[in-house]
Amino acid sequence: MSVRPVRPPRWLAEVWRRPGGAFGVTVVGFVLLSAVVSLFWTPQPLLATDTSAGWLGPSATHLLGTDQIGRDVFSWLLAGSRTTVVVVVAATALTALIGFPLGALSALLPARLSEPLVVLIDILVAFPVLLVAMLLSAPFGGSLGVVVVAVGFGAGVNVARVTRPEILRVSQSDYMLAARASGVGTVSGLLQHVAPNVGPVAIVQLSQAAGTAILAEAGLTFLGYGAPSSTPSWGRSLSDAQSFIGVAPASVVWPGLAIALTVLALNLLGDAVREALDPRLRRAGVATGPETVTVSSGIAAPDGADGRVDSDAVRGDIPPAARPLAVTGSGTARGQGADHVA
Amino acid sequence: MSLEVTDLVITLGGRAVVDGVSFTVEPGKRLGLIGESGSGKSLTCLAVLGLLPAGAQVSGSIRWAGRELMGAGDRALAAIRGKEIGIVFQEPTTALDPIRTIGNQIGESLRIHYGLSGRETRDRVIRMVDRVQLPEPEHIIRRYPHQLSGGQRQRVAIAMALITGPRLVIADEPTTALDVTVQAGILEVFDDLVTSSGASLIFITHDIALLSQMSGAGVVLAGGRVVESGPVEQIIHAPAHPITAQLAAAARATGWRVPAGVA
Numbered sequence: 001m002s003v004r005p006v007r008p009p010r011w012l013a014e015v016w017r018r019p020g021g022a023f024g025v026t027v028v029g030f031v032l033l034s035a036v037v038s039l040f041w042t043p044q045p046l047l048a049t050d051t052s053a054g055w056l057g058p059s060a061t062h063l064l065g066t067d068q069i070g071r072d073v074f075s076w077l078l079a080g081s082r083t084t085v086v087v088v089v090a091a092t093a094l095t096a097l098i099g100f101p102l103g104a105l106s107a108l109l110p111a112r113l114s115e116p117l118v119v120l121i122d123i124l125v126a127f128p129v130l131l132v133a134m135l136l137s138a139p140f141g142g143s144l145g146v147v148v149v150a151v152g153f154g155a156g157v158n159v160a161r162v163t164r165p166e167i168l169r170v171s172q173s174d175y176m177l178a179a180r181a182s183g184v185g186t187v188s189g190l191l192q193h194v195a196p197n198v199g200p201v202a203i204v205q206l207s208q209a210a211g212t213a214i215l216a217e218a219g220l221t222f223l224g225y226g227a228p229s230s231t232p233s234w235g236r237s238l239s240d241a242q243s244f245i246g247v248a249p250a251s252v253v254w255p256g257l258a259i260a261l262t263v264l265a266l267n268l269l270g271d272a273v274r275e276a277l278d279p280r281l282r283r284a285g286v287a288t289g290p291e292t293v294t295v296s297s298g299i300a301a302p303d304g305a306d307g308r309v310d311s312d313a314v315r316g317d318i319p320p321a322a323r324p325l326a327v328t329g330s331g332t333a334r335g336q337g338a339d340h341v342a
Numbered sequence: 343m344s345l346e347v348t349d350l351v352i353t354l355g356g357r358a359v360v361d362g363v364s365f366t367v368e369p370g371k372r373l374g375l376i377g378e379s380g381s382g383k384s385l386t387c388l389a390v391l392g393l394l395p396a397g398a399q400v401s402g403s404i405r406w407a408g409r410e411l412m413g414a415g416d417r418a419l420a421a422i423r424g425k426e427i428g429i430v431f432q433e434p435t436t437a438l439d440p441i442r443t444i445g446n447q448i449g450e451s452l453r454i455h456y457g458l459s460g461r462e463t464r465d466r467v468i469r470m471v472d473r474v475q476l477p478e479p480e481h482i483i484r485r486y487p488h489q490l491s492g493g494q495r496q497r498v499a500i501a502m503a504l505i506t507g508p509r510l511v512i513a514d515e516p517t518t519a520l521d522v523t524v525q526a527g528i529l530e531v532f533d534d535l536v537t538s539s540g541a542s543l544i545f546i547t548h549d550i551a552l553l554s555q556m557s558g559a560g561v562v563l564a565g566g567r568v569v570e571s572g573p574v575e576q577i578i579h580a581p582a583h584p585i586t587a588q589l590a591a592a593a594r595a596t597g598w599r600v601p602a603g604v605a
Contacts, residue, residue, distance in 0.1 A: 173436065174431065174433055174436035174437045175436060175437055175438055175439040175440070177393060177431070177437075178429075178431055178437045178438070178499070178502070179439065179447075179450065180393055180420075180423065181391055181393060181423050181424060181428075181429045181431075181503075182423065182424035182428075182450050182451040182454065182502060182503075183420050183421065183422075183423040183424035183425055183451050183454045183455055184420070184424075184450065184454060185416070185417070185420050185454075186416060188454075193439055193442075196441055196442070197439070197440070197441055277441070278440075278441060279440070279441055279486040279488070280440060280441075280486070280488045
């Protein structure tokens with residue numbers, strides 16, 4: 001492990017350089033911060049209710065207004081992030097714990113053991129997370145633990161299914177053969193070549209699992225299988241607010257927005273981390289160049305009259321000055337033109 | 343240290359792809375393994391290192407420096423790979439790990455076999471990079487494979503194989519994937535390095551023109567069997583087997599002339 005190929009400060013800077021990465025880091029950082037802060041302080045006490053002050057609009061005391069029994073919406077939103085953080089961390093950890101060993105085993109075990117495992121994974125993938133959660137909550141009652149187990153299990157088998165071909169691809173690659181020819185042993189080959197090459201794909205999978213966890217928590221709590229009513233949670237807030245959507249349509253916006261933004265941030269962050277870890281993608285975002293311009297000028301070049309290309313013929317007589325523009329217009333016209341110019 | 347391969351049989355999917363191949367490489371000597379693609383020459387060399395694909399069955403005897411490698415454990419073989427026997431593969435585009443730096447990969451076998459410190463490894467890697475004539479060694483060791491041309495990558499692969507000073511070097515068509523102008527330069531560097539190290543060499547090729555630049559013994563494979571063997575000069579000038587004659591004809595068709603010096 002002493003020879004990590006990953007350069008610690010560099011990839012973080014690379015993540016930040018990408019718009020998706022910067023957005024992801026900001027939102028995720030903000031959610032984490034609110035979760036920690038809300039443990040010690042919320043603008044209004046969470047349990048303070050005042051039925052006479054229901055559905056207040058935004059004000060200095062109630063930043064986002066109040067709900068039907070006068071609870072401060074902003075405070076509950078802050079506190080709800082705690083549930084989100086706990087569920088995301090636990091469910092993602094469980095996903096990794098189930099997914100990676102299962103994926104590695106199904107890729108690396110001898111065929112007579114791995115093939116039944118692959119079939120088993122394919123069968124397990126068919127069970128929707130929601131169904132698993134409902135099955136679990138029948139005997140155990142609705143709780144965040146049920147959500148975590150259901151998501152961890154559902155996303156875990158999916159991760160296993162996706163990482164298996166990746167592990168196979170790398171372990172059968174030419175560079176793995178070359179590494180083995182240099183004397184790299186089986187275990188260090190897995191740690192130093194297979195894991196870093198599969199890692200980026202795994203990170204994207206985990207970030208998606210994290211997003212799924214938030215949605216599942218919100219959805220399951222909404223349906224009554226998740227957090228108990230005393231636990232602040234965005235899904236709970238959404239569920240409470242939806243009965244009053246006719247009275248106060250804005251009330252569903254805040255928890256909904258929090259959920260949507262966080263899920264989006266996690267997915268974008270996962271993509272950005274993957275790109276930052278892969279040296280081949282480092283400059284990819286910037287490198288797409290102005291090829292269109294060069295090609296079209298090449299076509300326009302043949303001296304005036306003969307530089308007639310297909311699109312000209314179709315459109316009839318286009319003054320020469322307008323020709324380059326007409327040609328650049330569509331990719332196909334350009335391609336055909338190039339063949340006919342000669 | 344000599345390599346003796348006796349009666350090597352490799353079976354893949356129920357078919358014998360290498361069927362009773364025998365040859366010997368004496369210390370410091372060279373052997374050309376010649377044959378069309380699919381004749382079993384690459385598999386023969388992978389078998390020497392115990393790197394055959396899963397599912398391949400192999401029998402016969404492979405003796406390296408008096409030790410029997412056939413049936414040796416992976417740990418014992420790993421101790422030989424990259425230390426006593428180095429190999430350069432055909433495909434430079436895929437033979438390097440895309441997410442590790444050039445320097446890291448060239449130094450890998452040094453770290454594994456000699457446990458050198460980072461500083462020592464770096465120094466020796468830079469010296470090696472310089473010897474395979476890659477530009478700006480200090481700079482290039484921090485680059486990634488995709489930032490190098492095919493020819494440069496093959497120089498990296500040669501550096502990887504030779505940095506530990508192996509006693510036997512296997513070159514599996516090291517220049518086939520490169521264009522002709524690049525081939526000559528790389529071959530020259532490779533030839534110099536192997537000659538100066540005094541290592542034995544197994545040179546795999548289907549190209550008689552290339553073979554004629556490498557003197558020594560030659561073995562012609564066809565369909566997994568040895569169809570002809572002898573000094574390279576003899577194989578080139580008096581091919582005994584139609585396959586050899588065909589390969590020579592193919593080389594002539596691309597402008598190669600039988601070298602005049604040998605007769």
